[in-house]
Amino acid sequence: MKTAPAVFAVGKEYQIMVPVSENSLFWIETGGESFYDEQNGIMRSICSTHRVKVPMEVLDKAGEYTVCEREIIDRKPYFPETKETKRTTFKFKPVPQKNARVYHIADTHNQIVAPTVAAGIFGKIDLLIMNGDIPDHSGDISNYDTIYKIADIVTGGHIPIVFSRGNHDMRGYYAELIAEHTPNYNGNTYYSFRVGNVWGLVLDCGEDKDDSHSEYGFTVSCHKFRERQTDFIKRIIENKKEEYKAKGVEHRIIVCHNPFTYVMKPPFDIEKEIYSEWAKLIKDNIKPELMLCGHIHRLAVSKIGGEFDSLGQPCTVILGSDVKENFHSGLGIVFSDPIEAEFCSSDGTVTQIDL
Ligand SMILES: [Fe+2]
Incomplete structure (x- = not known):
């Protein structure tokens, strides 16, 4: 191993x-x-x-x-x-039924030291969330090792991890083999999970520009993939008694690399119709407390109607990653009642979040 x-x-x-x-x-x-x-x-x-x-x-x-x-x-x-x-x-220690401590890492782009130092500043955890762009791209098979090296340092194989794919993971020769090297549900990179009293939904926006963009050179087909997730969200809602309304669920979260309710400048302003539908389905039915995202390399909290709410956020969105050379910030959460959260940086800075 x-x-x-x-x-x-x-x-x-x-x-x-x-x-x-x-x-x-x-x-x-x-x-x-x-x-x-x-x-x-x-x-x-x-x-x-x-x-x-x-x-x-x-x-x-x-x-x-x-x-x-x-x-x-x-x-x-x-x-x-x-x-x-x-x-x-x-x-192995399962996630406890109360006060679970969770650390969220995204956008490490092959860095290992700074992200794991930042995780250590939050301290002991019960669950690690890896929310996309952990390797810089999938052009080199060894980049997948970044996922397992970070997981080893932070969890040691002793606690669970939730994994969500990022857009950079879709690039390069080995991108099509990502399902062999990362967790998925019957090959799908979108799925639900339940740990302790926390239920979560992992969604995957795929790439961040239109499929026809020259940067991709015909190598992606994300529109249909996103449409399949609309159907998936509807199936989750139909099956709510086994999912977010199951006995013992006290916290509900959405994990998605791309903060899809935020419309960025062109050419990143894609799929407004689909993303609005996802947000409405989630808001009207699942009613999560938090949506955890990375992708834009900023630490920020957007409440409903806030800075990043372009398409109708279903809940508060936390952008929980920042990355610079030899520097990384992530997000620590305690699923207490109410939830507490803080941003942790590899330089030792800790910023409490007002939720
Ligand atoms: Fe990204």
């Missing part, structure tokens, strides 16, 4: 993922059961990132998991040869 595993919360399961440097067979033992990285019964080994799906209730109850790896010597058709099984056990 190149790093500690990252335990991503997706739907009602954890996707335990880790990049590896050698071809290996991979599985997780927890709660008296084994969960394998397999496809249709075949254990995967020709992959640089392993993924094992574990039901949340199993890992939450067990409080620890053991990563099992068996390096391939020769995967010949008959009597394949592998090395001895290596086992490493990690303690």
Whole structure:
């Protein structure tokens, strides 16, 4: 394993993922059961990132998991040869039902030191949110390691992570393989999650300019992708009793890299109709407390009708990332009643947020 595993919360399961440097067979033992990285019964080994799906209730109850790896010597058709099984056990702490401490990182653009220093200033956390543009682009396969290196330093494999894709993640040769290296729900980068008493919806705007923009050279097709998310939001609303109205849900948040209710200057002023519909559906039905965003590299709070409200914000929007050379700021949140939040910077500055 190149790093500690990252335990991503997706739907009602954890996707335990880790990049590896050698071809290996991979599985997780927890709660008296084994969960394998397999496809249709075949254990995967020709992959640089392993993924094992574990039901949340199993890992939450067990409080620890053991990563099992068996390096391939020769995967010949008959009597394949592998090395001895290596086992490493990690303690795991689910998000508590009250006062969860959450740190939000976005727009690290391949930086690791400054973002993790800023996270350390907020202190002990129960959940990490990685909200897009963590690698600078997907033109180099090694850029995906940035995600796992930050996750390792901040979580050590001991607490859950929510992952949301950014627009820079869609660029370069390996962008089309991002689903192999990051968490997703049946291949989709938009999904809901539930951790402790917090329910969340991850949305993905895709790129930030029209599909026809010359910067993309015909390599993106985001309009239909956004339309599918409109249908997805409607399905979430239809299924509200299993989602944001489920028993025990006390906090609701939206996680989206791009603050889609803010209309920027051309050529970034796209999809006003779709984004207005998303905002209205969310505002009228889900009624979240916060929408967490990055993308524009600023620390700001926009209440309904505020500076960044162009299309009808469903709730307060926090722009929770700033990035400069060797400098990063993120957002710490405590899901107390009422919610408390502060911006934390790698130079030690902490700014309380008036919500
Ligand atoms: Fe971005």
